[in-house]
Amino acid sequence: MDRIDRHILATLQHDGRISTADLAEKVGLSPSPCARRLKRLEDDGFIQHYQANLEKEKVGINMTFFVEIGLNRHQEDTIESFESALLEMPEVINAHVVSGSFDYLLEVVSPNLQGYEAFTNKLHKLSSVKDIHTHLSVRQLATKRVLPVYL
Template sequence: MSDNTDSLILQRLQNDGRLSNVDLAEQINLSASPCLRRVKALEAAGYIKGYSAKLDRTKAGFSMTVFIEVRLNNHTTEGIKEFEREVLDLDNIISAYLVSGFADYRLEAVARDLTDYERILKEVQNLPFVKGIQSNFAIRAIKADAPLPLANTFSKTN
């Protein structure tokens, strides 16, 4: 990324991915053609991975968010790869991180209710090399899906 204009483009698109090119160009004080070229370049460079709608989990029927910490009993390269491949196939796991500390992975799951969570828990328990699991139920989201803090930082890091 070359300058703060690219950072402004990314900031605006993070907040509204449906923003038209004309509106985007107007917001960042650029004409439409150069703005579109910059957006296409940011997409090609991988800064923009895609566009999607943010859904309300509760309205979509997922009243529970659960953070699942997983410890493995096999830390070989192949064991880790196999576990990670299997996690990618679990639809209710919406994010997964390799972490430091007591657990090896932290998974974020969404469930419709406790019965649904029990099914998800069994799926996770049956993944290869799972040694132990600890679940933490989210009571209420304080901050979720926040945009990246790009203001005045991109030109410094690239």
Template sequence: MKEERLDEIDRKILRELRSDGRISNQKLAERIGLSPTPCWNRVRALEAAGIITEYVAVLDQRALGMPDTVIIEVQLERHDDAVFQAFGDALVELPEVMEAYLVTGEYDYLIKVAVSGTEGYERFLRQKLYKIRGIRHSRSTFALRCLKRAHSVVP
């Protein structure tokens, strides 16, 4: 099932699940105008096709004691496969890292990190990020306010 094969009912299902991944099949079926069995079959088909990849709980980073978000740009010393692999593997292991992207441009990585203020950020840099080999340079920006947060695109 490719994106162009999605009909309006599939799109409605995806929009509902995007906003409430814990919705019951019965309630989902009611909202989109299907009976429960065809609704269940469509959801399973969307999962099997890889369009729905996972269901998650979104945690409040403020409530977890890490209210601040920092965007870090990282430039590596070398650009070979081993360095990229080692750096990427190390990032995956850091719990503060919420997102990490290999990017084009002046910097090699764009990393979104949750921290507790400037002290938490300094600890993250000194005790974790800068312990990863291969960093040439980094540049950081504290987010002042989140204007939009989406966990997937709208179908």
């Protein structure tokens, strides 16, 4: 990965709908070499997929919660079952396995408190869940949807 590849990745994070011709101009290449680099970056897994970032409130999401989950068992089958269940819950928009006093940190969205209560009811039904601690996001300071490219 060189300076041009990093520039391509940074540009795409700001505007995923940019045409190849405009991208090529921004990074100082002609369209054909730029298209080849872009294809290579996709094939090599640097670009996972393209998506639209939606404004939460405009699609009815008014609340964000950070949820700490502790499991009661740490056997492979328990972990696989819990993680499979999480992947089926659309309210979970980010999930991390973490170290420390709990096992998972989830970012959960909901239109309201009733929606969040319904979500926690689903969690309580999972036999592997021991502890649930919830933090309500009062206000989001910033969204950094652009990743720094260190390579």
